[in-house]
Amino acid sequence: MQDKARIQAMVGEDLLFLTDDQLRRGIEAMFFAYRAFTADPDLILADLDYGRAHHRALHFIHRDPGLTVTSLLAVLGVTKQSLNRVLRTLIEDGLVDSRIGRRDRRERQLHLTSAGTALERRLSEAQRARMRAAYRNAGPQAVAGFRQVLEAMMDPETRAQYQALKDLSDDR
Amino acid sequence: MQDKARIQAMVGEDLLFLTDDQLRRGIEAMFFAYRAFTADPDLILADLDYGRAHHRALHFIHRDPGLTVTSLLAVLGVTKQSLNRVLRTLIEDGLVDSRIGRRDRRERQLHLTSAGTALERRLSEAQRARMRAAYRNAGPQAVAGFRQVLEAMMDPETRAQYQALKDLSDDR
DNA sequence: TTAGAAAGTCAACAAGGCTGCCATATCGGG
């Protein structure tokens, strides 16, 4: 459907924000913003011969210490072979500790070591700094809208996962 | 700085949305939403033995026909060697037309063929469908906030580029 | 006219996705 036709169909409604052109702007905004979003941690990681995959693993192990390989797999949405490669280097390098499960000895419970915690903090602080600046600049109402649209964009399963992620209520 | 300390520092201000926990939620929302954002085109691309890089090239050639390899490079933020490989397959497969520049014969001006236009439309319609649903669900005010935060997150140079991108004012 | 800059191409390498297949340890039900 062309924009003009679409607009015709919306007469009397406040739906101009749904034109193809508006949607394309949103698509481009996602592309450019996501690139910026990963840029700061990527700089740190490159120095250490790690990649984004390592960052993601550290992030989710940090936020839910003791989670199993299978749970991490589900959150990250990659294959175990792919995760395993990343996890192995993190364990070898002493950033992640893999302990045999207490309930179920087949499981491996993942924790960050103190070195792992330090790197995670360094990475996430770099990422938070950018996010904080953007949030501050845009204001609380914009932030609410930002989160609302992102959530609406997720697949239902992912959204449930996202919403189930507990608050860390830290003093980390 | 810990959350509690940060919150202490905000007494009397409405800045709770800047806590580390809120920022982490935003970071996770970006991760999950971006994965969903690329999922639909990825399905189509996989069938055709193309990747996300091909999609991005098609997108920006579509939105600015005749642009040169160097300009496309600047928008995509990758090396020319990386782009070249993608571009070569698109040209070989007859989706993109590369014409020697008239002013400067070193330049290549890129256009979509009709086949390229068709694929671009198919890909972007898949992506727009998801975006449209998210926008409709969240409402115009949320969409405004979404765009505001994404723009604030970009690097200044990228933001300038993004804002300079012309409207397509279509009937494509 | 010639040196150097700029645009684009080719070659080779690495990260990190993927699939397929197999081994090991453990669990739980019959």
Add this chain to the structure above:
DNA sequence: CCCGATATGGCAGCCTTGTTGACTTTCTAA
């Protein structure tokens, strides 16, 4: 106690898409 299912790890090999380095063609300014 045994047997099928589950959790994990490892190996091989493939693909896409980043990277750097070296090269050609073309343009421009000295």
